Amino acid sequence: MSVSPQDVKELRDKTQAGMMDCKKALQEASGNMEAAIEILRKKGMALAKKKWAREAREGILGTYYDPSGKLGLLVEVNCETDFVIQTPDFQNFVKKAASLIREKAPQRMEELREMVQDDLTSLVAKIGENIQVRRFEHWKVPNSETTLGFYLHAGSKIGVLVQIADPEHKIPADLSKELAMHIAAMHPRYLRPEEIPAETLEKEKEILLATIDAKKPREVQQKIVEGKLKKFYAEECLEDQIFVKDPQGKKTVAQWLKGIAPKARIERFVRLQVGA
Secondary structure (H helix, E strand, O other): OOOOHHHHHHHHHHHOOOHHHHHHHHHHOOOOHHHHHHHHHHOOOOOOHHHHHOOOOEEEEEEEEOOOOOEEEEEEEEEOOHHHHOOHHHHHHHHHHHHHHHHHOOOOHHHHHHHHHHHHHHHHHHHOOOOEEEEEEEEEOOOOOEEEEEEEOOOOOEEEEEEEEOOOOOOOHHHHHHHHHHHHHHOOOEOOHHHOOHHHHHHHHHHHHHOOOOOOOHHHHHHHHHHHHHHHHHHHEHHHOEOOOOOOOOOEHHHHHHHHOOOOEEEEEEEEEOOO
């Protein structure tokens, strides 16, 4: 018996089972939706909606990094408990998700979820926990003068990619890794001050201004705000942060990088932390 794509989609939306499993169940049930749901439930393929609604904040990052510094990826897969993280089934699923990103290069989460849906459905049915692929980053450098730094923190809970333009080829892999480690430890939100969204900056100025004695002259208040903003930049902007591995604790990341490669420039970075 043939079944319509619309019915297959409806059954999948109701059960989270794989497309082919839904099609077979509908064929077996002669197109009866409720009977098809029962068939899938008996086979362990239909998942109670409450499982998908349960919070999944644990998990790990799947990764790949080409030693040449030309390609790197991170993918966050969540589950409900630490126990599940250690199971071979969960570990293999994370590895497969990372491999699919590397091989198929999906552009959006919807594409990746479509690729892993059948495996994910089977895994949830087997383990009995809500498991989700939350987000991913897949970076390829645009040219030979660009390199990627990569760092994965112990436990695979924090991962970093940082892209550096290095026209003089002065930044080896170990130094790009040190920069990635700094990002993991210091958690900058922005690359440099000029990249802070205008709304965010205005809100910060408003907050800082509210902490200053209103009786002070306006120009004095503005100078105090400017001074406090420098501290804000030093905390939130990667280039303005003090580099964690500077022995004297004085050089900013920008100064450290310029001392190694004067023409190098950080182009972008991402820091993924499981559950954050």
